[in-house]
Amino acid sequence: MAxxxxxxxxxxxxxxxxxASNPSPYYGVVGLVLAxxxxxxxxxxxxxxFVALVLFMVYLGxxxxxxxxxxxxxxxxxxxSWSDWRVMGYVVGLVLAxxxxxxxxxxxxxxxxxxVTVDSCGAGFERLxxxxxxxxxxxxxxxxxxxxxxxxxxxxxxxxxxxxxARGAIRAV
Amino acid sequence: MTFxxxxxxxxxxxxxxxxxxxxxxxxxxxxxxxxxLESMMLSLYMALSIWPVENQMTSFSIAPVLMLAFxxxxxxxxxxMLVASTRTHGxxxxxxxxxxxx
Numbered sequence: 214m215a216x217x218x219x220x221x222x223x224x225x226x227x228x229x230x231x232x233a234s235n236p237s238p239y240y241g242v243v244g245l246v247l248a249x250x251x252x253x254x255x256x257x258x259x260x261x262x263f264v265a266l267v268l269f270m271v272y273l274g275x276x277x278x279x280x281x282x283x284x285x286x287x288x289x290x291x292x293x294s295w296s297d298w299r300v301m302g303y304v305v306g307l308v309l310a311x312x313x314x315x316x317x318x319x320x321x322x323x324x325x326x327x328x329v330t331v332d333s334c335g336a337g338f339e340r341l342x343x344x345x346x347x348x349x350x351x352x353x354x355x356x357x358x359x360x361x362x363x364x365x366x367x368x369x370x371x372x373x374x375x376x377x378x379a380r381g382a383i384r385a386v
Numbered sequence: 387m388t389f390x391x392x393x394x395x396x397x398x399x400x401x402x403x404x405x406x407x408x409x410x411x412x413x414x415x416x417x418x419x420x421x422x423l424e425s426m427m428l429s430l431y432m433a434l435s436i437w438p439v440e441n442q443m444t445s446f447s448i449a450p451v452l453m454l455a456f457x458x459x460x461x462x463x464x465x466x467m468l469v470a471s472t473r474t475h476g477x478x479x480x481x482x483x484x485x486x487x488x
Binding site: 219223225226228230233234235238244245248249252259261263265267271272277279280284286287299303310311315320344345349360363366368370374 | 393396398402403408412414416417418421425428429435438444445447450451452454455456457458461463465466467469470472473478
């Protein structure tokens with residue numbers, strides 16, 4: 214079980230590496246989906262299943278779906294995948310940077326393997342993340358309204374960015 | 387004061403750093419840079435999610451959900467810029483964004 218969680222952590226880094234090596238966007242989205250699925254599994258293993266579900270539905274089911282159909286605007290006739298020498302060069306360079314960071318930061322012999330889970334201080338009637346996020350509606354009501362206002366504002370920002378014909382922000386035609 | 391970094395912390399810390407490097411060394415497409423930004427947001431979400439677990443404080447669980455809401459705003463704005471770039475220049479290649487070039 215501990216090795217499963219460790220494997221999930223390694224896959225999270227591999228997903229981040231797959232996005233950071235900048236292949237064609239079709240393949241970058243694969244890395245991001247892998248990283249978010251594995252990250253959900255990781256959060257469930259720690260015990261916070263509510264924020265894992267929020268990540269699944271909002272991030273993977275909302276934002277990444279929008280990204281996936283937006284990469285159709287970035288069509289390449291010959292998409293570069295990870296077998297291309299340019300992308301593989303970036304992968305090797307990023308792995309070297311990661312290795313230098315781990316070794317040079319002195320983390321080689323000093324990584325702890327323990328993790329604090331939700332029930333570390335005894336099982337309670339209040340689950341940690343369910344009740345924490347539910348405070349959005351009670352004491353955190355102000356930030357709830359601010360977040361809702363920001364999301365509404367984003368709709369108008371998107372409208373003004375995409376509009377053209379001398380009313381838009383960055384469109385020349 | 388010693389600094390304990392568990393394997394968990396190294397995992398999202400290195401994912402954040404690698405995505406930051408991927409954003410810095412962007413290549414052809416604007417949407418690849420936006421994907422690296424999303425990957426940074428994902429690693430920040432993981433970090434903010436396990437922080438209340440480690441300190442056993444309930445009320446900080448608002449932080450990852452709030453961060454996800456503002457990250458959705460940012461992703462929408464980035465994609466609007468992608469659409470504007472494509473409708474102006476025909477593609478989202480980074481060398482099209484050269485207004486500041488002398």
